[in-house]
Amino acid sequence: MWILGIAGSHNSAAALTKDGRVVVAVQAERLLRRKRHGFPLNRMGADAGQLINYCLRHAGIDLPDLTAIATNTPWGSIQPQFALQDPSSAIHNSLPPFVTVPHHLAHAEYVLHYSSSPRSLVLICDGSGTYEKHRKSLDIQEDVENPIKFIRDSGKESISAYAFDDERLRLVYRVAYGEAFSPDLPDTTEYPPNSRWLASLGQLWRWAASYCHGDSNEAGKVMGLAPFGDPEVHSDLDTLSIGADGKASIKLREICTYFKKPNSARADVTGCKHYEDIAAHIQHETNKFLVKLVQFLQTLYPTDCVCYGGGVALNGIANEYLKNQLSLNLQMNGSCEDNGTAIGAALAAHHALTGERVRETVTDYYGCNYSGEDIEKSLQGYSGTAVKLSRPDLLKHTSQQLSSGKVVGWFQGRSEFGPRALGNRSILADPRNSQMQDILNRTIKFREAFRPYAPAVTEERANDFFVLNEPSPVMLGVVPVRGDCLPAIRHIDGTARVQTVNRTQNKLFYDLLKAFETETGTPVLLNTSFNRAGEPIVESPTDAVRTFSASKLDCLVMDNFVVTRD
Numbered sequence: 001m002w003i004l005g006i007a008g009s010h011n012s013a014a015a016l017t018k019d020g021r022v023v024v025a026v027q028a029e030r031l032l033r034r035k036r037h038g039f040p041l042n043r044m045g046a047d048a049g050q051l052i053n054y055c056l057r058h059a060g061i062d063l064p065d066l067t068a069i070a071t072n073t074p075w076g077s078i079q080p081q082f083a084l085q086d087p088s089s090a091i092h093n094s095l096p097p098f099v100t101v102p103h104h105l106a107h108a109e110y111v112l113h114y115s116s117s118p119r120s121l122v123l124i125c126d127g128s129g130t131y132e133k134h135r136k137s138l139d140i141q142e143d144v145e146n147p148i149k150f151i152r153d154s155g156k157e158s159i160s161a162y163a164f165d166d167e168r169l170r171l172v173y174r175v176a177y178g179e180a181f182s183p184d185l186p187d188t189t190e191y192p193p194n195s196r197w198l199a200s201l202g203q204l205w206r207w208a209a210s211y212c213h214g215d216s217n218e219a220g221k222v223m224g225l226a227p228f229g230d231p232e233v234h235s236d237l238d239t240l241s242i243g244a245d246g247k248a249s250i251k252l253r254e255i256c257t258y259f260k261k262p263n264s265a266r267a268d269v270t271g272c273k274h275y276e277d278i279a280a281h282i283q284h285e286t287n288k289f290l291v292k293l294v295q296f297l298q299t300l301y302p303t304d305c306v307c308y309g310g311g312v313a314l315n316g317i318a319n320e321y322l323k324n325q326l327s328l329n330l331q332m333n334g335s336c337e338d339n340g341t342a343i344g345a346a347l348a349a350h351h352a353l354t355g356e357r358v359r360e361t362v363t364d365y366y367g368c369n370y371s372g373e374d375i376e377k378s379l380q381g382y383s384g385t386a387v388k389l390s391r392p393d394l395l396k397h398t399s400q401q402l403s404s405g406k407v408v409g410w411f412q413g414r415s416e417f418g419p420r421a422l423g424n425r426s427i428l429a430d431p432r433n434s435q436m437q438d439i440l441n442r443t444i445k446f447r448e449a450f451r452p453y454a455p456a457v458t459e460e461r462a463n464d465f466f467v468l469n470e471p472s473p474v475m476l477g478v479v480p481v482r483g484d485c486l487p488a489i490r491h492i493d494g495t496a497r498v499q500t501v502n503r504t505q506n507k508l509f510y511d512l513l514k515a516f517e518t519e520t521g522t523p524v525l526l527n528t529s530f531n532r533a534g535e536p537i538v539e540s541p542t543d544a545v546r547t548f549s550a551s552k553l554d555c556l557v558m559d560n561f562v563v564t565r566d
């Protein structure tokens with residue numbers, strides 16, 4: 001049974017499942033080359049068509065082969081509709097039925113898909129999900145048994161917790177508040193000018209990103225800034241708290257009006273104490289809030305196994321704090337933000353139609369693999385040099401380039417679905433080089449100095465370099481770095497967001513780490529996403545050649561080709 005899932009959201013995406021297994025998934029931004037591109041479900045047009053074709057082509061099937069199209073959105077229009085110009089086009093004539101899915105349920109089914117535990121709490125935290133007023137009109141209804149709810153009819157779900165046991169996923173807790181207020185801050189693609197902020201954890205981070213960096217999509221920058229600040233400076237604000245009855249207090253309205261100097265000019269705030277202290281405050285409050293929230297949820301459903309998803313779960317610092325404070329078995333996936341709900345909606349529909357849930361090993365390599373022909377075609381007309389090497393020579397040559405201080409674009413295999421490059425669409429460099437962060441910032445990524453770069457390490461030697469006792473295949477934990485031999489990836493607070501790699505997950509990337517180890521004794525590489533500032537991660541070989549040509553990367557390694565400039 002084939003089911004197509006669609007996320008109509010910021011980071012819109014499509015995914016295809018077969019008999020409950022994930023076959024392929026892609027974000028709109030990767031194909032349309034517009035960062036965080038989103039489309040509403042009620043006006044899906046040519047952009048949605050491109051995503052669907054990408055998935056169908058990968059699987060070698062056509063629209064009539066689909067049993068259903070499962071959709072979800074945190075936006076107002078929940079009824080899906082293709083608005084293609086030609087109403088008699090094939091896409092209209094052969095459409096299977098739509099199945100609408102609650103947004104948080106889609107997040108929940110996605111993270112549960114990778115859990116090995118038969119019994120767990122499933123916690124979803126994000127900016128906003130399904131409107132409460134729309135819930136009853138959706139095709140899939142949640143399993144609900146006297147949950148603790150703090151909701152308004154005009155509100156949208158922002159925190160949901162489900163108990164999972166005996167293959168039953170039932171809602172036990174929900175927060176769905178309404179508007180916090182209308183801020184005088186820059187408009188975003190997600191929220192049109194007349195919209196409002198919601199009192200939610202995810203939107204608190206959107207506010208912080210807008211206030212500190214002039215762009216509400218830059219919550220990751222706030223996270224990078226936080227270790228430079230003092231969390232005690234604003235400790236009296238009590239921005240986030242949980243009452244004894246489980247009621248979440250999110251003082252977004254108060255904090256928005258308390259701080260008066262938004263960085264509307266989008267200036268580089270490196271070294272600006274005002275913004276550093278606010279970032280530290282938001283991070284500290286989030287850490288404490290999540291611990292108290294899970295402690296409360298454990299009174300409803302005692303377990304130390306927590307499957308965790310939603311956009312707030314991108315916060316690796318909070319994840320690590322939560323895991324360590326409560327000794328949790330914290331289970332996560334690669335695309336916890338809204339793109340992942342394309343997969344989750346398809347899985348929810350599969351469960352609704354069959355009563356089955358399938359489990360798979362966590363991975364995020366869900367994009368297409370490009371053929372040698374595609375790669376050779378992308379190099380036609382390239383003015384530099386492209387040399388084809390055998391695999392052993394390619395690994396040796398690349399590791400030598402890296403150890404000599406070169407910065408390498410690395411394009412291999414299936415693309416990553418989520419926001420992290422995991423060694424298939426990566427820019428790689430030597431993490432031992434103390435100048436490397438500055439080199440990357442000045443020549444390729446054009447990032448602010450306070451933002452850290454991440455390492456990839458062979459799984460078996462991860463604990464030699466990081467305080468890390470378990471695999472971290474999708475980079476969602478931030479852990480202490482041992483010693484000072486990796487200055488290019490060590491953040492100001494001595495931590496790094498680590499990706500561990502084993503041979504099963506990604507053979508070629510693992511082999512490259514081993515080749516670098518043979519060369520240098522260190523099986524660690526600096527690994528950042530293959531894109532230029534403001535652009536999405538490269539998807540196709542053509543994107544890779546274009547980005548390489550427009551950047552100051554020293555070389556591009558694509559499949560077995562080493563591409564250099566003349």
Ligand SMILES: [Fe+2]
Pocket residue numbers: 074103107126127128129310311337338
């Ligand atoms: Fe979400």
